[in-house]
Amino acid sequence: SQELEQSPQSLIVQEGKNLTINCTSSKTLYGLYWYKQKYGEGLIFLMMLQKGGEEKSHEKITAKLDEKKQQSSLHITASQPSHAGIYLCGADGGGSNYKLTFGKGTLLTVNP
């Protein structure tokens, strides 16, 4: 079965700093999803990557899927307190395998 490892497990940054969160898969990634979760809330969809080398951006968040399709990174530029939360990467098994496997998450704290 596929396993996703996220690093770091937690991260504390000063407002305005850049940061990167990584997600490494034990198998080839077909669909890689990034979600954000705040305590007591559901998962908010951020981005989905499919193709090796693909890069997507939304506001100050950029996600990349490496060429070999076994790792993804999420980069936040000029972090703000509103970026705080738990970032989760999820992956499907490809083809007709719709089930998502998730990493354990990265807890981000942004200090003003």
Added chain:
Amino acid sequence: GAGVSQSPSNKVTEKGKDVELRCDPISGHTALYWYRQSLGQGLEFLIYFQGNSAPDKSGLPSDRFSAERTGGSVSTLTIQRTQQEDSAVYLCASSLSGISTDTQYFGPGTRLTVL
């Protein structure tokens, strides 16, 4: 438009009681998923519904867990004879279709506490 909604948002129950958790998917979404998020286990898949096809129940942890989806829309997850290890956040998601790479949109979850 409206997102995925779940009810109740919080549920506290006593060990041995049955509970029902409800999910309303996004209108027009044919695929519906249940996941469980617990400390130490992370987020894990429970069950999947797609149209009129037989559901994929491969993630259900025991036969105390069951789910149904009526009319291809609302779904109910039922846990019978609840145990303390069932305490978790139960998340529902829906997608337009059931193919992989089809974005799953999540509800706010139901936090279940079994005393």
